[in-house]
Amino acid sequence: MSGVLFIVGLGPGAPGHITDDARVALSQASDLLGYGLYVARARALGASPKAVSHETDNREELDRARHALDLAAQGRCPVVVSGGDAGVFGMASAVFEAVAQGPFSWRGLDIRVIPGVTAVLAVSARLGAPLGGDFCVISLSDNLKPWEVVARRLSLAAQAGLVIALYNPRSLARPDQLDKAFDVLRDVLPAETPVIFARAIGRENEHVLGVPLSEARGEAADMSTLVLVGCAQTRQIERPGLSPWLYTLRRIP
Amino acid sequence: MSGVLFIVGLGPGAPGHITDDARVALSQASDLLGYGLYVARARALGASPKAVSHETDNREELDRARHALDLAAQGRCPVVVSGGDAGVFGMASAVFEAVAQGPFSWRGLDIRVIPGVTAVLAVSARLGAPLGGDFCVISLSDNLKPWEVVARRLSLAAQAGLVIALYNPRSLARPDQLDKAFDVLRDVLPAETPVIFARAIGRENEHVLGVPLSEARGEAADMSTLVLVGCAQTRQIERPGLSPWLYTLRRIP
Structure with missing residues (x-):
C-alpha cells in the first residue's frame, strides 16, 4: 500500500504565515525532506516529532524528489518542505519532473501540493x-x-x-x-x-x-x-x- | 486613541488555506467589512462573534475603505476581508487609495495587511x-x-x-x-x-x-x-x- 507525498510551502518566514493545511500535513509526516533551514522551520511549526529528517543541499533537488517518491511508494508519508509556496521556485516542479522521468508506478502515487504564501x-x-x-x-x-x-x-x-x-x-x-x-x-x-x-x-x-x-x-x-x-x-x-x-x-x- | 485596521486575505476557498495571522486578526475584529460572501466566510473561520457585519457590494470598494478607516480612527478594530490575498485584486489598494485622498490624520493609523494564499x-x-x-x-x-x-x-x-x-x-x-x-x-x-x-x-x-x-x-x-x-x-x-x-x-x- 502506498502512502501520501505532501509538498508543502511553509510561507515566507513569519511563523504566522503558515496555513492550516500545511500544519496538518506536517503533523502527519513520517519524513521531512528539504534544505536544512526549512526542515528546522517545519519542526518549529509542529511537524510530527517522530518524523525522520533528511536535510539536503538546495542543489540536489531532483535527488531529493526521487527520495521522497521512493518513500511514498514504500507506504510512508514524506513531506517535502519549501519556503514560501512550493510551486513558486520551490520543490513542486522538481517532484513532477522526477515523476515524469521515473518508473510508471509513480504516476499512481497520492501526491498533494499544499499551497503557501509566496514571498x-x-x-x-x-x-x-x-x-x-x-x-x-x-x-x-x-x-x-x-x-x-x-x-x-x-x-x-x-x-x-x-x-x-x-x-x-x-x-x-x-x-x-x-x-x-x-x-x-x-x-x-x-x-x-x-x-x-x-x-x-x-x-x-x-x-x-x-x-x-x-x-x-x-x-x-x-x-x-x-x-x-x-x-x-x-x-x-x-x-x-x-x-x-x-x-x-x-x-x- | 486609534485602533488597528486589518486588511485580511482569507485564501481562495478551502478553509484550510487560511493562515494563522489571518485567524488571529479575525478573532480581534470589532467590525467585518467586505463583500457578503467573504464576511460570511470570515464568520465561519472564527471571527469574533461580537464583530459587527458591514456587507457591501463589490462595486463600492472606496466607500468601504473609508468606512473602515473611520472606524479605526474611532479606536475600533475593523477587519476588511478579501478572498485570496487582499493585495492581489483585493481590498488593500482601495484602502491605501482612500488614505491618500483622505484626511492627513489617517496617515498615522495602524494599518496591517495580512497576506493570504492567492488563487x-x-x-x-x-x-x-x-x-x-x-x-x-x-x-x-x-x-x-x-x-x-x-x-x-x-x-x-x-x-x-x-x-x-x-x-x-x-x-x-x-x-x-x-x-x-x-x-x-x-x-x-x-x-x-x-x-x-x-x-x-x-x-x-x-x-x-x-x-x-x-x-x-x-x-x-x-x-x-x-x-x-x-x-x-x-x-x-x-x-x-x-x-x-x-x-x-x-x-x-
Missing part, C-alpha cells in the same frame, strides 16, 4: 499594496535558464507596465546580474520608478530599502532579498516619522 | 506545478483599465514566455473579452499551448478543464474561474484513470 505577497503586505495592478514574478537565477531569456523577459515585462518581483536576485556565484537587470529595466522605465529591496520579511532581521530605479544598485541585495520594481501607477504615501506606504493605483487612465 | 497558487497546487518557471498575474476586467492595455499586456507576456494567470476572466457585463484575450494569445503562442479553466478550486463545486489554446473558448469560464495559460516548458503527465498532472520544467535550454 512577494508578504513583501507587498508589508509595504502597503504595491501589487494593486497586474504583476509578474521572475527568478534572476541563470542556473536553469540562459541570461538572454531573463533579460528579454525583464524588458518585455517592463514594456507591459507590470509590477515586477525579482526572486533570487543575487548570489555569490552571480554578483553582477542584478546590476545587469537594472540596466535592462532602465532602458524601458522612467528614472523615478520605485525599487524596493525587501530582506528577510517577517523575520527578526527584516530590512526594507526603497530607491528610485536610477539609484538602484545590486549590492543592496543578497539571496534573502526580494526586489520589487513598481510601475507607472505605483504611488508613495509619506508619513511623518514613519516609513512610507507604497501602493499601486487600480485605475489606468 | 493562482491554489490552482497551481491542485494541478501539479505549472508555475515552475516565471509567471504573471493579469486581471481581464476592463472596469479600471482600457482593453487596449489588457491586450498589449497579454501579447507581451506571451512573447516573454511567461505562464499567464487570468483573474476575473469573464462577467455578465463582459461576455466576449475572454475570447478576445485568447485571440491575442493565439497570435503569439503555439496552438497546443495548454489552457486550464479552474473553477471554484478548494470548494465543493470545484471543476477543472484543460484544452489546447486552439480549442479554448470563453464560454468555459465564469467569474469564479481562474484561467491558466502554460508556456513552452509546460508538460503533462498522463495517469491512467486519473486526471493528468501539469508542471512546467525549471530548465530552459
Whole structure:
C-alpha cells in the first residue's frame, strides 16, 4: 500500500504565515525532506516529532524528489518542505519532473501540493499594496535558464507596465546580474520608478530599502532579498516619522 | 486613541488555506467589512462573534475603505476581508487609495495587511506545478483599465514566455473579452499551448478543464474561474484513470 507525498510551502518566514493545511500535513509526516533551514522551520511549526529528517543541499533537488517518491511508494508519508509556496521556485516542479522521468508506478502515487504564501505577497503586505495592478514574478537565477531569456523577459515585462518581483536576485556565484537587470529595466522605465529591496520579511532581521530605479544598485541585495520594481501607477504615501506606504493605483487612465 | 485596521486575505476557498495571522486578526475584529460572501466566510473561520457585519457590494470598494478607516480612527478594530490575498485584486489598494485622498490624520493609523494564499497558487497546487518557471498575474476586467492595455499586456507576456494567470476572466457585463484575450494569445503562442479553466478550486463545486489554446473558448469560464495559460516548458503527465498532472520544467535550454 502506498502512502501520501505532501509538498508543502511553509510561507515566507513569519511563523504566522503558515496555513492550516500545511500544519496538518506536517503533523502527519513520517519524513521531512528539504534544505536544512526549512526542515528546522517545519519542526518549529509542529511537524510530527517522530518524523525522520533528511536535510539536503538546495542543489540536489531532483535527488531529493526521487527520495521522497521512493518513500511514498514504500507506504510512508514524506513531506517535502519549501519556503514560501512550493510551486513558486520551490520543490513542486522538481517532484513532477522526477515523476515524469521515473518508473510508471509513480504516476499512481497520492501526491498533494499544499499551497503557501509566496514571498512577494508578504513583501507587498508589508509595504502597503504595491501589487494593486497586474504583476509578474521572475527568478534572476541563470542556473536553469540562459541570461538572454531573463533579460528579454525583464524588458518585455517592463514594456507591459507590470509590477515586477525579482526572486533570487543575487548570489555569490552571480554578483553582477542584478546590476545587469537594472540596466535592462532602465532602458524601458522612467528614472523615478520605485525599487524596493525587501530582506528577510517577517523575520527578526527584516530590512526594507526603497530607491528610485536610477539609484538602484545590486549590492543592496543578497539571496534573502526580494526586489520589487513598481510601475507607472505605483504611488508613495509619506508619513511623518514613519516609513512610507507604497501602493499601486487600480485605475489606468 | 486609534485602533488597528486589518486588511485580511482569507485564501481562495478551502478553509484550510487560511493562515494563522489571518485567524488571529479575525478573532480581534470589532467590525467585518467586505463583500457578503467573504464576511460570511470570515464568520465561519472564527471571527469574533461580537464583530459587527458591514456587507457591501463589490462595486463600492472606496466607500468601504473609508468606512473602515473611520472606524479605526474611532479606536475600533475593523477587519476588511478579501478572498485570496487582499493585495492581489483585493481590498488593500482601495484602502491605501482612500488614505491618500483622505484626511492627513489617517496617515498615522495602524494599518496591517495580512497576506493570504492567492488563487493562482491554489490552482497551481491542485494541478501539479505549472508555475515552475516565471509567471504573471493579469486581471481581464476592463472596469479600471482600457482593453487596449489588457491586450498589449497579454501579447507581451506571451512573447516573454511567461505562464499567464487570468483573474476575473469573464462577467455578465463582459461576455466576449475572454475570447478576445485568447485571440491575442493565439497570435503569439503555439496552438497546443495548454489552457486550464479552474473553477471554484478548494470548494465543493470545484471543476477543472484543460484544452489546447486552439480549442479554448470563453464560454468555459465564469467569474469564479481562474484561467491558466502554460508556456513552452509546460508538460503533462498522463495517469491512467486519473486526471493528468501539469508542471512546467525549471530548465530552459
